[in-house]
Amino acid sequence: MAVKPSQAKSSLIENDLDSAVLTHFVVTGNNIYKEKAYQIVNENNWNFSEPEVLYKAIQKELFTLDGIPFPGPRLGTEKFTFIDLFAGIGGFRLALQNLGGLCVYSSEYDKFAQKTYLANFGEIPFGDITKDEVKAFIPSNFDIICGGFPCQPFSIAGVSKKNSLGRKHGFEDEKQGNLFFHVAEIIQKHRPKAFFLENVKNLVSHDKGNTFKVIKQTLEDLNYSFDYRVLNGKHFVPQHRDRTIMVGFDKDLFGDNIKFDFNNVKLPEANKKISQILKKDIDPKYTLSDKLWQYLQDYSAKHRLKGNGFGFGLVNLDGITRTISARYYKDGSEILIPQNGLNPRRLTPDECAALQGYPVNQGSKSFRIPVSDNQAYKQFGNSVVTPLIEAVGKEIVILLTSFKDLKD
Numbered sequence: 001m002a003v004k005p006s007q008a009k010s011s012l013i014e015n016d017l018d019s020a021v022l023t024h025f026v027v028t029g030n031n032i033y034k035e036k037a038y039q040i041v042n043e044n045n046w047n048f049s050e051p052e053v054l055y056k057a058i059q060k061e062l063f064t065l066d067g068i069p070f071p072g073p074r075l076g077t078e079k080f081t082f083i084d085l086f087a088g089i090g091g092f093r094l095a096l097q098n099l100g101g102l103c104v105y106s107s108e109y110d111k112f113a114q115k116t117y118l119a120n121f122g123e124i125p126f127g128d129i130t131k132d133e134v135k136a137f138i139p140s141n142f143d144i145i146c147g148g149f150p151c152q153p154f155s156i157a158g159v160s161k162k163n164s165l166g167r168k169h170g171f172e173d174e175k176q177g178n179l180f181f182h183v184a185e186i187i188q189k190h191r192p193k194a195f196f197l198e199n200v201k202n203l204v205s206h207d208k209g210n211t212f213k214v215i216k217q218t219l220e221d222l223n224y225s226f227d228y229r230v231l232n233g234k235h236f237v238p239q240h241r242d243r244t245i246m247v248g249f250d251k252d253l254f255g256d257n258i259k260f261d262f263n264n265v266k267l268p269e270a271n272k273k274i275s276q277i278l279k280k281d282i283d284p285k286y287t288l289s290d291k292l293w294q295y296l297q298d299y300s301a302k303h304r305l306k307g308n309g310f311g312f313g314l315v316n317l318d319g320i321t322r323t324i325s326a327r328y329y330k331d332g333s334e335i336l337i338p339q340n341g342l343n344p345r346r347l348t349p350d351e352c353a354a355l356q357g358y359p360v361n362q363g364s365k366s367f368r369i370p371v372s373d374n375q376a377y378k379q380f381g382n383s384v385v386t387p388l389i390e391a392v393g394k395e396i397v398i399l400l401t402s403f404k405d406l407k408d
Contacts, residue, residue, distance in 0.1 A: 068122035078102035085147035095390035119368040146196040201242035224248040229262040233385030238272035277354040329377035349376035357386040
């Protein structure tokens with residue numbers, strides 16, 4: 001069963017931005033949050049005169065969390081710093097903290113994902129990254145910008161048309177409404193040493209390849225290198241999960257010849273089995289009802305007659321699963337576990353966590369799931385495979401460290 005933290009005392013801090021500022025100040029100690037944090041304290045007449053008292057008050061009184069499982073390195077001991085955009089439940093953060101990184105800023109729009117993030121990292125992410133008041137708290141200096149940005153349609157044709165009309169486009173267009181350009185705007189302003197981005201496999205072919213061309217062109221125009229590869233999480237977890245990974249370095253710092261070689265990323269043999277992460281003594285609520293199981297079989301048969309591949313995914317226990325998606329909460333049809341003498345069952349949230357590489361069954365260092373099953377399914381379906389991110393991140397950090405050693 002998932003370990004659940006105490007609930008945040010939301011009545012003390014009702015403003016989401018204030019909650020993000022205070023928890024970021026506690027976790028990072030960064031001065032960019034200090035003035036606003038003390039302003040919040042003074043406006044609420046809490047009278048915390050010393051920083052240490054403030055830290056303890058925020059951690060123990062305002063949010064009342066019992067032992068954050070993944071606190072990250074102490075300020076001053078980190079190997080590098082990073083910001084976590086479109087943070088979800090913290091897959092990038094967990095991976096990069098394992099490499100010695102300190103997260104100095106996080107942003108996530110979904111309130112339920114924020115709750116899971118707080119439970120595991122002691123920090124409420126800032127909200128809508130398109131808002132200037134949210135971007136205002138991004139620290140001036142950090143090493144890596146990372147995140148799995150949502151992909152919205154835009155095209156080379158649209159950019160060319162705006163150019164011909166003398167209109168702004170990309171992150172200079174106030175009405176563009178595309179989240180990628182907010183990432184590009186942050187890169188342009190803060191000039192991190194590297195970017196580390198993730199998206200679906202089909203990003204490369206989306207809109208006949210135009211979407212990917214705009215992304216690549218935009219980042220290269222900022223004088224960053226751009227390398228990518230579609231990698232499969234099956235090397236680390238028992239799940240087929242192809243994702244487009246993009247990495248780039250600031251050429252102003254590293255020179256024009258800097259390149260990220262994905263061949264250096266160490267991918268273990270893909271020999272994982274779903275049976276290795278399944279739990280025993282599962283609550284009967286995860287077993288499909290007779291009605292739902294019959295519906296899925298009928299639906300599959302109907303589409304099979306039409307020559308379509310639609311249908312449920314009954315798992316071979318000695319193999320791997322299909323890709324889990326955010327829709328898993330609806331009926332679990334893409335990944336069903338066979339049971340002797342019973343209808344198939346869904347994965348439990350803890351099993352979904354393990355399927356994405358999050359630590360489970362590790363006592364106080366297990367990933368906490370403080371939300372409903374439906375919300376948990378959405379969150380893990382949207383997540384990255386954390387050990388894959390860590391494997392790529394390890395090679396990024398090696399390049400960053402090599403550059404630092406050369407400069408020293």
